[in-house]
Amino acid sequence: MSLRLWDVYFLVVAAAVTAAIIIVDGFSFELRAGSIAAIATMAALHILVGRPLVRREAVGTAALLVCLTHLLLFGIAIACVPLATWLMFAVLPIFFMMVTLRRAIALVVVANVIPVLLELHADPGGIGIDLVIAAISTASGVCIGVWITRMIEQSNERADLIAELEASRAEQERLSHTAGVAAERNRLAGEIHDTLAQGFTSIITLVQAADPGLKDERLALAVRTARENLAESRALIAALSPAALASASLPEAVRRQAARFSEESSVPSTVRVAGEPRHLPTPVEVVLLRAVQEALTNVRRHAGAGEVAVLLSYAASSVRLVVRDDGCGFDPASSEGFGLAGMRARAAQVGGAVTVHGAEGTTIEVEIPA
Known part of the structure; x- marks a missing residue:
């Protein structure tokens, strides 16, 4: 009511x-x-x-x-x-x-x-019937009151559940939209890098090989035009890449993500870089940065962790990202969500793979040839 x-x-x-x-x-x-x-x-x-x-x-x-x-x-x-x-x-x-x-x-x-x-x-003489009526009234009043209270509690629980489901759906739609936009930006950046930028570089190399001194004004003009367009291509790639990578290297961007995670969740985090950091192709760096963002988001929402460790390891032919927490863990085979599925899809686009372990805490490992 x-x-x-x-x-x-x-x-x-x-x-x-x-x-x-x-x-x-x-x-x-x-x-x-x-x-x-x-x-x-x-x-x-x-x-x-x-x-x-x-x-x-x-x-x-x-x-x-x-x-x-x-x-x-x-x-x-x-x-x-x-x-x-x-x-x-x-x-x-x-x-x-x-x-x-x-x-x-x-x-x-x-x-x-x-x-x-x-x-x-x-009227002390008529107390008997009054006691019976009072007992019946008390019992019925308590029963009806308890029933109403339980119904109200169940209604509130259903309302909370509906609100939680709606919030979850909205969040999933937001993540889906964000992932779609990021994937399209990454695809465009990769296409520009692999086609236009590479093409302009090849033009410059071939023209300079044919006329090292660029004595022919037409060839010199072609080289200048190719260089200008190569610069534009690189600017487009930078604009399509994550802002965190535009002003910092990948290790610095990962450290910033971990620091922001600790500030927002009050969960301590450590970042360790193994091997000699080197410049990686933009699509690879984007995938690794997105992976650490998604992994830390999952820790904040679901893990209940007391500590998080991030490892960025550079090997001769690959780069590996490991995010490990000491939280409640989960069964990857039965409860993998949208975030992990998106992480796997992005890694696959650059020839990488994602491994998840959830027995004692959660460990997410992304390895990409680079």
Whole structure:
């Protein structure tokens, strides 16, 4: 039941009980006025104080004081006109909405004891039937309250799950879009490098071989034009490459990624470079940088690690990147996600391979011939 519908329900019950108190015979004007005033105060208390607390889901001291005040006013209304006991239908749900389940059950018991004590004071001989009614009312009130509480909890859990799934889907779409854009940029950079840049270099080499001194003005112009276009090609390759590689070498870019990871996640990380660093083809450096970014992102989101180690190893005919964490690990065969699949695809484009171990922590190894 939404809060607005509950307000309508509460006010309808209060109005119905008030009308019954006005109509019923056998009570003085003062007693009727006292009971109605107590009911009106309860309604005002709920609208002005209780409702904002329910909206904020506040279950602390303020909410408990509101419930105790409702109990006091409920007792006053019954003491004046016993017919006000029917107000129980509006009072009991308030407790389950405003305080913890244990406190709500205790308040329900007290609310059902109040009419019994007042009846005992007015007519000690008829207490038996009142006790039976109070026991039934207490049991049914507690059962309904517990059921409502469980339903609300399940509804909140479903809402949280739906929100989490929507966020996950949005994140997957973002990653897919980012990976697609990065893959296309890398492909274009590789195409420019392998075709235009190589072609211009070949033209310059062939022309200079034919006329080393470039005495022929037409050949000199051709060389200048080829060099200018080669510079433009290299500028395009640089623009299509990751910004991290535009202003730093691959080892420096990897160290920056690890430092940023530690700053954002508070997980210590170390970076070690083995072998003699050397310039690698742009597509290879892009794949390695993307791999370390994706691996560190997975550690931050899923691993629960206490430490991360990154190794960048240069060998004579290959380069190897290893990212190892001491987190919870996983089974790569059954739970490989989009990130690892994209990492494998990018590595395959440059002739490399990705190996994943998840038994004790997680180890991701990318090896590329270079």
